[in-house]
Amino acid sequence: MTRNQQILLDNRPQGEATESNFRLVTAEVPALQDGQVLVRHHYLSLDPYMRGRMNDSKSYADAQPLGEVMIGGTVGEVVESRNPKFARGDQVVGMGGWQEYSVVDGDAPGMLRKVDTTHVPLSHYLGAVGMPGVTAWYGLVKIIAPKAGETVVVSAATGAVGSAFAALAKARGCRVVGIAGGPDKCRYATEELGFDVCIDYREHGDIKAMSRALKEACPDGIDGYFENVGGYILDAVLLRANAFARVAVCGMIAGYDGQPLPLQNPALILINRMKIEGFIVSEHMEVWPEALKELGTLVGSGKLRPRETVAQGLAAAPGAFLGLLKGRNFGKQLVKITP
Amino acid sequence: MTRNQQILLDNRPQGEATESNFRLVTAEVPALQDGQVLVRHHYLSLDPYMRGRMNDSKSYADAQPLGEVMIGGTVGEVVESRNPKFARGDQVVGMGGWQEYSVVDGDAPGMLRKVDTTHVPLSHYLGAVGMPGVTAWYGLVKIIAPKAGETVVVSAATGAVGSAFAALAKARGCRVVGIAGGPDKCRYATEELGFDVCIDYREHGDIKAMSRALKEACPDGIDGYFENVGGYILDAVLLRANAFARVAVCGMIAGYDGQPLPLQNPALILINRMKIEGFIVSEHMEVWPEALKELGTLVGSGKLRPRETVAQGLAAAPGAFLGLLKGRNFGKQLVKITP
Incomplete structure (x- = not known):
C-alpha cells in the first residue's frame, strides 16, 4: 500500500491562526474504484481564502471540517487510473488538498483538469494561469x-x-x-x-x-x-x-x-x-476559459513572469501558510510535495 | 416693480446647521429679456441634499455660494413670458430656489418644464412625480x-x-x-x-x-x-x-x-x-421620462398617495429645513410660497 502524508485541521484558531491548529498524519491510499484516478501531488497552493475556511463563522463557503484534510489546490501527475479520460503520466490540476496523494472521481465535472506544460510550467496552473x-x-x-x-x-x-x-x-x-x-x-x-x-x-x-x-x-x-x-x-x-x-x-x-x-x-x-x-x-466559472486563455498567453509570451516562493515538503505547509498571512512570501506561495 | 423675497446662504454651518446660516432679503424682480420667463413659485421643495451643498467641502456638486439664493426645486405658474414656448398661466416645475419669483431662460434645456395637473396635483411634481x-x-x-x-x-x-x-x-x-x-x-x-x-x-x-x-x-x-x-x-x-x-x-x-x-x-x-x-x-437624466411616466401613473391611479408636510410662507423655510434633517417632517416637506 502507498503511504499518504496528510495535514488535517485539528482545531479552530482563537484569534490568530497557529501551527497547533494543524495536525500531520499518515494514512494509506485506498484501492481505486472504477472511474477513479490516483494523483500524486507535485505542488500544493497556499491561498489567503484558506484562513476564512478555518473559522466556524458564517462565510461565503462552508467551514473546513475539523479532523479532515485541509482543502487546497494542487497540481501533479496521474499515477494510476481506472478512468478512460485519464492516463498514467497525465499532468493535472485539481483540489487535492494538503496531502501527498488524492483519489479523484475522474467523471465529476471540474474536479480534475489536464494541463499542457509546453509553454506554461506546471506550478503556474496554481497561480497566474489558475x-x-x-x-x-x-x-x-x-x-x-x-x-x-x-x-x-x-x-x-x-x-x-x-x-x-x-x-x-x-x-x-x-x-x-x-x-x-x-x-x-x-x-x-x-x-x-x-x-x-x-x-x-x-x-x-x-x-x-x-x-x-x-x-x-x-x-x-x-x-x-x-x-x-x-x-x-x-x-x-x-x-x-x-x-x-x-x-x-x-x-x-x-x-x-x-x-x-x-x-x-x-x-x-x-x-x-x-x-x-x-x-x-x-462563482463565476463561465469566465474561466476566456480568462485562462489570456493569462496563458501572457505567461507564454513572457509578459507575465510570476515569482514563486516554494516551501519544501508537506510538513512545511502550516508554517508557510502562516507566513503568507503575514506577507512573508514573495509572489505565489507554493509547497513542493514531491522531493 | 415686483418685490421678491429671497433666502440666501449667509454663512456655512459649523457642525449642525442653524437658522442663522440663512438670511431673508427682499430684491426686485428685474425686467425680462427676450427669451426669459417670470415664474411665480407656489411651492418650494426642501430636500436633504441641500445640507451637503451648505458645506464647503469637496462633494459631488458645487457648494452653494455664500450670499446667493439657496438652490431648490420649485413649482409655480408663468406670470410673464418673453418666450414663445411659455404662456402666462402655464404650470411649470424648475429649480427656482428659495424665493418668491424666478426669472428663467426658457430656452435652456431642462431648466423649466410644463406639467399637467389634471391627474397629479402640482405639488407632487416636487415629490413623487419629481x-x-x-x-x-x-x-x-x-x-x-x-x-x-x-x-x-x-x-x-x-x-x-x-x-x-x-x-x-x-x-x-x-x-x-x-x-x-x-x-x-x-x-x-x-x-x-x-x-x-x-x-x-x-x-x-x-x-x-x-x-x-x-x-x-x-x-x-x-x-x-x-x-x-x-x-x-x-x-x-x-x-x-x-x-x-x-x-x-x-x-x-x-x-x-x-x-x-x-x-x-x-x-x-x-x-x-x-x-x-x-x-x-x-446624473442619469436619460431615465427620467420612463421613471416619471410610471410614477405619474401610480399617483394618478391612487396606488401612490404621498403625504406632504407644508410649511407656510418663505420665511418658514429654514426652520422647516432643519426639521427635515431631524426627521420632524411627515412625508414630503414643502414650503407654500403663495398665500
Whole structure:
C-alpha cells in the first residue's frame, strides 16, 4: 500500500491562526474504484481564502471540517487510473488538498483538469494561469472594467493575484499602481511586474500617509481599486477615488483573525458615486476559459513572469501558510510535495 | 416693480446647521429679456441634499455660494413670458430656489418644464412625480434591480423617496420593509403606503436591536437596501443581507454635519458578495421620462398617495429645513410660497 502524508485541521484558531491548529498524519491510499484516478501531488497552493475556511463563522463557503484534510489546490501527475479520460503520466490540476496523494472521481465535472506544460510550467496552473490569475481577471475586467488611460490600484501587488492584475491592466492601457510591503517587493513590482509605481505600505502605515502617497502615485486620481487586504488602505483609496470609481473586493486578509476593520467614511461612496463589489471567482466559472486563455498567453509570451516562493515538503505547509498571512512570501506561495 | 423675497446662504454651518446660516432679503424682480420667463413659485421643495451643498467641502456638486439664493426645486405658474414656448398661466416645475419669483431662460434645456395637473396635483411634481420619485426609481430599478419575491428595505420610509420606493417595489412583487421614526410614521407606512412591515428605529437604536428587528421583518433575508440615512442601520442591514444583495446609496443624512460614520464591518461586502453603489439622480437624466411616466401613473391611479408636510410662507423655510434633517417632517416637506 502507498503511504499518504496528510495535514488535517485539528482545531479552530482563537484569534490568530497557529501551527497547533494543524495536525500531520499518515494514512494509506485506498484501492481505486472504477472511474477513479490516483494523483500524486507535485505542488500544493497556499491561498489567503484558506484562513476564512478555518473559522466556524458564517462565510461565503462552508467551514473546513475539523479532523479532515485541509482543502487546497494542487497540481501533479496521474499515477494510476481506472478512468478512460485519464492516463498514467497525465499532468493535472485539481483540489487535492494538503496531502501527498488524492483519489479523484475522474467523471465529476471540474474536479480534475489536464494541463499542457509546453509553454506554461506546471506550478503556474496554481497561480497566474489558475485561480489567482482568474481572480485578478474577474475583478479587473468584470468589476473595474477600466478604459485605457485610467488609473487602477492593487494591494498585495507582488502576490499571485497582484502580479497577474498588473499584466492584465497594462495590456488594457492603464496606469497601474501597486501597494506592497517593503523595498524589495516594491522594486520587483516596478522592475519585473510592470507596475508604474509601487507604494511601500510599511513606510505609509496610516491613512494620512497612504493618502499622500496615493496622491503622488495617482496624479489623475484613482478609477479602480482591487482590494486584497482591507483596513486603512481602503480608507485612503476612497479619499483619492475619482467620480464613478469601482472597487473590486476580493479579500480582506487584515480582518481574518476576527477583529472587524471599520470603513471610516462610507459617505465617500455617495460623494464619489462609487461602486464597491465583492466577489468569489469560483462563482463565476463561465469566465474561466476566456480568462485562462489570456493569462496563458501572457505567461507564454513572457509578459507575465510570476515569482514563486516554494516551501519544501508537506510538513512545511502550516508554517508557510502562516507566513503568507503575514506577507512573508514573495509572489505565489507554493509547497513542493514531491522531493 | 415686483418685490421678491429671497433666502440666501449667509454663512456655512459649523457642525449642525442653524437658522442663522440663512438670511431673508427682499430684491426686485428685474425686467425680462427676450427669451426669459417670470415664474411665480407656489411651492418650494426642501430636500436633504441641500445640507451637503451648505458645506464647503469637496462633494459631488458645487457648494452653494455664500450670499446667493439657496438652490431648490420649485413649482409655480408663468406670470410673464418673453418666450414663445411659455404662456402666462402655464404650470411649470424648475429649480427656482428659495424665493418668491424666478426669472428663467426658457430656452435652456431642462431648466423649466410644463406639467399637467389634471391627474397629479402640482405639488407632487416636487415629490413623487419629481426628483425624489425618480431617485427611488433609479435606485430600485437600476441598482437593486429586484426580482419578484425578493425582500427590499428602505430607510426614511415615509419620506418622498421612501413612499415612492414602496409603491414601485410592490408593483414589482417585492416584500417591502420600511424603517422610520416613531409609531405614527410606521403605522402610516403599513396602512397607507403599502409597506409589508415598518421598523421604528427609535425603538431599535443600536445595531443589535436593529439587526434583530430586521431578522424578524425579513425572514428570507435582505436582497436590496435603499440607503437614505447612513450609520448603524446600514451596519445592521449588512448583517442580514443575502448573498448578492445590492445597496443603492442615495443619502447619508446622518453624516451631513461632518462627523464621519464608519461602516463597522466592510468584510461583509465580500462575505455576502454584495454590491454597494452610490448615485445622484441628476446624473442619469436619460431615465427620467420612463421613471416619471410610471410614477405619474401610480399617483394618478391612487396606488401612490404621498403625504406632504407644508410649511407656510418663505420665511418658514429654514426652520422647516432643519426639521427635515431631524426627521420632524411627515412625508414630503414643502414650503407654500403663495398665500
